[in-house]
Amino acid sequence: MQSQLSQYLPVLMFLMVTIGFAVGTLAFSVIAGKVGRRTRTKDIPYECGMVPEGPGNARLSVKFFLVALLFVLFDIEVVFMYPWAVTYKELLAKHFASVVGGMLSFMGILFVGYLYALKKKAFDWKS
Amino acid sequence: MDFIRYLDPTVQFMLFSAVKIVLVFAVAMTGVAYAVLVERKVSAWIQDRVGPNRAAPFFVHYLPVVGPFLTKLGIFQPMADGLKFILKEDFTPSYVRKIYFWIAPAISCVPALMTLAVIPFGSTLGNANNPMVIADLNVGILYTFGIVSLGVYGIVLAGYASNSKYPFLGGIRSSAQMISYEIAMGMSVVSVFLVVGDLNLSKVVAYQSGGIHEWLIFKQPLAFFIFLVSAFAETNRLPFDLPESETELVGGYHTEYSSMKFALFFLGEYAAMIGASAMMVTLFLGGWTPIWGGAPASSLLVGLSHIVWFLAKLGFFMVLFIWVRWMLPRFRYDQLMNLGWRRFIPLALVNIIITAGLIALTHK
């Protein structure tokens, strides 16, 4: 393979197949599916038989937002860990101090933030 | 098959890729269909029921012994299910946000299938230039995690598009759950890559090809445990099926869906199970290698046996997924978040540090 991009051709082909499948089945069910009538009772949001009240999107706890925010930060941390993990063995001989100490302090600094969030009950969903 | 050799390498490559894609797709689809059947049969067995044993096309009755036996096994049930999904009324309520309502099922099923693209499902079929993997990417694991993280969109969009309370709650809940466990999952494999030293999944398999004692499940049991539990949470399976927990949220994000659109969510869930099982097989159970280990196959027959080994290991995890579903009760949401954020993340970090320390010690 001369170009790296050509590795992705099969991925692209697979993507086409899966998208084609998804779109195809959806289209097929529209064509082949039973055509029903649209009645009023059928056309209200399902709430176990109650008549729905208020808008469909209720306001949610800010915790969900916090979880997403912390997820971003941890995700970045994990992404930086991968190149380190992959090269760890090779670099042990050459750069012992930085490869061990560098990542240890990286994780340590982030762990402080994690402990702070823990202390502030950011992960406590019981309340 | 001789004419293939005279083709241009590019055409050859494309042809092989196309064949592999069609095969993987077909096996995955059949796998999904029969996983549903196995799920129903296993649940029936666990609950002391019979399970699906009726559906059969008319001609089966004319077969002497085999016909009734197959019917009893429910072999034809998935076909009947599929047909029914297609023929049912495809109802789009008027209060939904139309575009998103239609694309959400597709978005939830496409990424689940796409994860299979980097899984090495066999060694070779005799030709060393043609490994049994759709795309042998150097950053295979990153590809998987990237694609898996796209699956969240299907659920969020379904919840948002439905414009109804239960789906909305289910969608938000589910996405928070999935992103929480994605961290634990991502961290647990860091220690695997400390040991292996490569992100390429074929290399991970090659590392474990020495036999059962080389499997990473024994070298990294903690990482395996975290990955396994996170996989349950990522695929929204019981004990973590909070997104659809029927006793609280009716059906979660797919409450308002019907017909084939619902089927695509269903398919996405099972495809995600297959994908997660394939990941676990590749990362921790030696991929396609037999128990006694083995090099890439040099003949067609050995190559096929490797694929069978892979499928057998995959089947083991699928049955595990199903078995756990009928054994364990559902977690509460606070317990779920507690486990993900307060137990697994520190545990994974400790595992990384211990692994790194051990490697450093043995290295010297």
Added chain:
Amino acid sequence: MRMLSDIPIAFLMIAAVTLVSAVCAMSLRNLVHCGLCLVLTFVGLAATYLHLSAEFVGFAQVLVYVGAVAILIVFTILLTRNAEVTLSPVSQSSLVGLGIAIAVCGSLVLPLVTSPSLRRLPAQSLAPDAQVQRIGEKLMAQYVIPLEALALVLTAAMIGAVVIAMRDDPERNDPSPSPQNQKDTGSVSNSPAGTALNSSSSTSSSQRP
């Protein structure tokens, strides 16, 4: 196989998708549409990285931006109730906007133009399978201090996030929950994100076991 990288058609397609979705993300009225267009922009950027043979960066882009940052944005939009209300711009004066745009653009372009990376160098021979390893090597040997600085920034962000989101901690521990309407007007915060999201205890079945 070489065709794909030689003919810029792949690049043109990727660039077109990225730019069009970026423009859509800025100009569409419905915030959810904007958020999802932004997702497409991020995907386009990831594809650009892949096109440049930067696999690790490309998938890190997918993982962090598409899978995390954009999720956060979509979450934020969904958690605020009026996602579909067309908001009036903060400032009516286009002159101020123009000034800020030029300043931001200038500060981005200036280092870019003066940077040595713009000089046309002969392409270095990249060992394709050693890419992640090389990033790791550079990270551990040359860029340890920036890595630690990054950890500090991330920690600061984490603490900031917790401080903003967990602002109404004492209220939450109140054993008798006050009525909803009081809560919503009661928790006024000075940050825009805070005002939109400070409705922590006004819902919901989802967080109560």
